[in-house]
Amino acid sequence: xxxxxxxxxxxxxxxxxxxQIDEVCKSSRNILxxxxxxxxxxxxxxxxxxxxxxxxxxxEDHSNDExEDHSNDExSNVEGxxxxxxxxxxxxxxxxxxxxxxxxxxxxxFHDLKQSSAKRQLPQKGLKRSSPVVKEVLxxxxxxxxxxxxxxxxxxxxxxxxxxxxxxxxQPKKSAGQIPMExxxxxxxxxxxxxxxxxxxxxxxxxxxVELGLQEYISxxxxxxxxxxxxxxxxxxxxxxxxxxxxxxxxxMAAGDxxxxxxxxxxGSNWGDDGVLLxxxxxxxxxxxxFSRTHPAQLLSxxxxxxxxxxxxxxxxxxxVYDIEDGLKTFDFLTGDYSTLVVGNWFGGIAxxxxxxxxxxxxxxxxLDCKVLRCxxxxxxxxxxxxxxxxxxVNIYDTRCLKKTRCQPVSQLRGHSLSIPSCYFSxxxxxxxxxxxxxxxxxxxxxxxxxxxxxxxxSIHHNMRTGRWLSKLSAVWDPxxxxxxxxxxxxxxxxxxxxxxxxxxLHKFVDGEHLNTVLSVTAFHPARNAILGxxxxxxxxxxxx
Numbered sequence: 301x302x303x304x305x306x307x308x309x310x311x312x313x314x315x316x317x318x319x320q321i322d323e324v325c326k327s328s329r330n331i332l333x334x335x336x337x338x339x340x341x342x343x344x345x346x347x348x349x350x351x352x353x354x355x356x357x358x359x360e361d362h363s364n365d366e367x368e369d370h371s372n373d374e375x376s377n378v379e380g381x382x383x384x385x386x387x388x389x390x391x392x393x394x395x396x397x398x399x400x401x402x403x404x405x406x407x408x409x410f411h412d413l414k415q416s417s418a419k420r421q422l423p424q425k426g427l428k429r430s431s432p433v434v435k436e437v438l439x440x441x442x443x444x445x446x447x448x449x450x451x452x453x454x455x456x457x458x459x460x461x462x463x464x465x466x467x468x469x470x471q472p473k474k475s476a477g478q479i480p481m482e483x484x485x486x487x488x489x490x491x492x493x494x495x496x497x498x499x500x501x502x503x504x505x506x507x508x509x510v511e512l513g514l515q516e517y518i519s520x521x522x523x524x525x526x527x528x529x530x531x532x533x534x535x536x537x538x539x540x541x542x543x544x545x546x547x548x549x550x551x552x553m554a555a556g557d558x559x560x561x562x563x564x565x566x567x568g569s570n571w572g573d574d575g576v577l578l579x580x581x582x583x584x585x586x587x588x589x590x591f592s593r594t595h596p597a598q599l600l601s602x603x604x605x606x607x608x609x610x611x612x613x614x615x616x617x618x619x620x621v622y623d624i625e626d627g628l629k630t631f632d633f634l635t636g637d638y639s640t641l642v643v644g645n646w647f648g649g650i651a652x653x654x655x656x657x658x659x660x661x662x663x664x665x666x667x668l669d670c671k672v673l674r675c676x677x678x679x680x681x682x683x684x685x686x687x688x689x690x691x692x693x694v695n696i697y698d699t700r701c702l703k704k705t706r707c708q709p710v711s712q713l714r715g716h717s718l719s720i721p722s723c724y725f726s727x728x729x730x731x732x733x734x735x736x737x738x739x740x741x742x743x744x745x746x747x748x749x750x751x752x753x754x755x756x757x758x759s760i761h762h763n764m765r766t767g768r769w770l771s772k773l774s775a776v777w778d779p780x781x782x783x784x785x786x787x788x789x790x791x792x793x794x795x796x797x798x799x800x801x802x803x804x805x806l807h808k809f810v811d812g813e814h815l816n817t818v819l820s821v822t823a824f825h826p827a828r829n830a831i832l833g834x835x836x837x838x839x840x841x842x843x844x845x
Contacts, residue, residue, distance in 0.1 A: 425574040426532030426565065426839070427485060471559075471583040473605045476660060479618040481611070483577045484561075492616060493571040496564070500597045500613040502547040511781065514800070520829050521798060521807040523845045526814045530842040534563035534576055539834030540771055541589040544825045546596055551825070551842060555834055556586025560603055562611065565840060581609050581618040588630050592638040593826075600641075602628050608643060610655070622653045623660040632678045632686065634699070642686055642699075644673045650688075650707075652699070666702040668695075675722045679730040685710065685750065687733055689720040694735055696750060711750045715743065715759075722774035728782040732757070732801060734775050740764050742775045742787065744801050758803045763790040770836050771820035775799070778824045786831060788819045796822055796833050796843075809843050817841075 383391075401407075444451055481492060512520065535557035545552035551567040560582030569575035582603035592598045599611035600621065608622035608631065622628075627646040634640040634652065643651045643662070648670040651662035670690035679685040684699045693716055695709035713723070718738035726732035731748040742760040764773050775787040783801040789808075794816050796809040809815070809831065819833025819841060830844035 424533060425529070426534055426576040427536065427563070427573050427578060473583055474581065474607065476620050476623055478620065479581055479609070481579060481613070481616045481618065483572060484580055485573050485576070485578045492577075492613065493569075495569065496566065496571065496577070497597075497613050499547055499550055499552055499566060500545065502549060503596055514806075517781070517784070518806050520845070521809075524809070524829055524831065524843040525845075526809075526811050526841060526843045528814065530567065530844065531814060532565055532574055532576055532840060533838050534565045534834075534840050535561045535578065535838040537561070537838055538769075538771060538836040539821050539838060539840070540585045540587055541601075542821045542823055542832055542834045542840065543589045543591055543599075544823055544830070544832065545591050545599075546593055546826050548827045551828070551830055551844065553832055553840055553842070554589055554591070554599055555821075555838070555840055556582075556589050556601055556603075557838055558585045560584050560586060560605065562586065562589075562599075562601055563838075567842060579611075579618070581611070582607055587628070590631075590633070592633075594638050600631070602631050602643070604628065604646075608641075608653070620660045621655055622651070622662065624651075629673060630675050632676050634678055634683060634686070636683065642676055642678060644676045644688065646673060647671075648673050648690070650676070650697075650702070664702075665704075666707055667705045668697075669706045670695075672719070674720060675724075677724045677733075679725050680727055681730050685730075687713075687723050687725060689723040689735065692716050692718065692720065694720060694723045694733065694745075696733075696747070696754075711747070711752060711754050713743075713745050713754050713756075715756055716741075721764075721772040722776075724775075724777055726782050727777050727779045732782070734777065734785055736764060736772075736774045736787070738764050738772075742785075742799070744803075758801060760799055760803045762787065762797075766790065766818070766820060770818055771834075773820055774822075776823060779826045780824070786822050786824055788822050788833060790818060794818060796831065815841060 482488070483490060483492075534553070534555045537558040539555050539557055542553060542555040545554070550569075553565045553567075555563045555565070557563070560580060562579045562581055564577045564579075566575045571577065581601060582605055584603050584605040586601050586603050588602040590600050592600065597613045599613075600608065601611065602608045604627065606624045606626045606628050607620070608628060610619040610621050612619055622641075622643060624645065629644055629646050631641050631643040634642045639655050641653045641655070643653055645651075648668045650666045650668060650673075652664045653662050657663065668688065668690070670688075672691050673688060675689040677687045679687075685696055686699070687694055687696045694713035696711040696713070697707060698710050701708070701710070713733060713735065716735065716737045716739065720735055720737050723733055723735045725747070726734070729748075731746065733745045733747050733754070735743045735745070737743065740761060740763055742762050743756060744758040744760075745754045746757050747754055762773075762775075766772055773788045773790070775785045778784045778786065778798075784806065785799050785801070787797055787799070789795045789797050793810060793812075796819055798806045798808075800806055817835045817837070817839070819835055821834035823832050825831070825844075828844070830842060833841045835841070
């Protein structure tokens with residue numbers, strides 16, 4: 301069989317011509333691959349290509365016939381470039397798209413947009429960012445099993461003895477007593493600037509000026525603007541409370557953040573970080589801040605860690621005013637001389653604290669019949685009355701009728717369907733109470749007569765759903781007027797809104813370049829035409845004339 305097969309192969313070779321033998325012996329690597337799409341710009345020189353005789357003859361005929369129609373030209377291009385009709389159509393689409401983009405000047409528009417976005421990144425004023433902490437590089441862990449080693453039995457009891465310190469979850473509370481005022485953002489041992497002490501001690505006039513008409517008031521609001529110099533990082537984390545100092549010569553503000561820091565910012569000053577001084581009198585969120593109008597050098601701050609302190613700039617210390625184990629939420633001044641306070645905790649307890657008595661305990665303590673207490677507000681004229689924002693209703697109590705347990709309210713403000721972050725008496729007469737509720741409504745009640753059920757005057761629909769990462773919105777009164785209030789907004793175009801007690805919106809503070817964040821905490825200046833707003837990153841924004 302093998303001899304017959306070899307004889308047949310020899311006969312086949314003899315019948316083949318030399319050309320056929322050469323074609324049969326060609327390697328597969330020399331076979332031409334399928335042509336790929338190679339686009340060459342129109343003005344670029346054409347690469348040299350190998351042509352067979354038929355293509356060369358076609359090109360000669362095409363060069364001699366100059367009057368050939370457009371369809372024949374396309375066919376010759378297809379044959380010359382080796383492109384299909386689909387590929388030519390695709391190239392034509394690319395040319396049309398490029399011509400369209402050039403007509404609308406898209407590259408220049410992109411360049412302008414990039415420059416405008418760079419302009420919006422304003423330089424940061426106030427506290428500077430701390431340098432990142434360099435983590436310790438630990439040796440790599442190695443498995444004893446992969447090393448064919450048995451585990452060390454003596455190591456297990458030591459691991460079982462390891463205790464997680466309490467500091468890993470929360471910073472320990474400050475010790476009771478005075479704490480020196482040492483700014484965290486200045487060198488150790490630095491003293492407070494004398495200009496700050498002088499500004500803190502300035503007493504504002506208690507006399508109210510002539511109240512403007514509503515149209516004049518709106519014109520005043522429109523003149524209040526914001527600029528790059530009126531934005532500063534005052535504290536490290538989310539702002540929970542903020543307040544204006546009553547001084548009128550310069551704008552001095554205070555803010556409290558999530559971790560117990562208090563920041564003081566004097567607009568236009570150069571001490572500290574662009575006029576900002578940072579202190580740490582508490583270890584948890586500061587829920588309430590207020591300046592004393594009779595002693596303006598004193599700033600009172602209340603923290604969730606259970607401490608209430610007085611910042612005394614003249615003495616340079618944080619005095620201990622009131623201290624419990626945990627859970628303080630809010631306070632207000634009960635007397636006109638700002639010496640007695642009504643303090644509320646998270647669990648429905650009310651304490652009467654007199655700052656003139658020694659020690660840091662309360663004078664009396666009362667338990668309200670509520671699960672949660674979020675805000676207290678004292679009547680500005682009849683100071684024996686104070687309003688309390690409880691679970692889903694607001695009650696007004698009389699300090700002369702309080703009992704140790706289950707205190708009965710004098711009046712009730714009903715109609716709320718969800719939790720109530722705040723409630724405030726109107727600053728001049730107390731004839732109104734504004735409440736902010738998580739059911740997306742701001743309500744204004746008529747408290748001119750403290751009946752059993754206070755009538756509702758106005759309900760303003762306003763988005764209050766801030767989520768877990770922002771402080772709750774709260775509507776606050778303008779201390780210079782009786783009928784206007786201020787509140788932050790969750791609208792996409794970031795703004796702060798001013799409403800009339802009738803529900804009419806009076807003005808929106810907006811600025812596309814300098815205001816691009818939600819200002820949850822807001823406040824009016826007690827003497828000047830200025831407002832402030834605090835956000836979740838620790839910055840204060842100021843609109844002023």
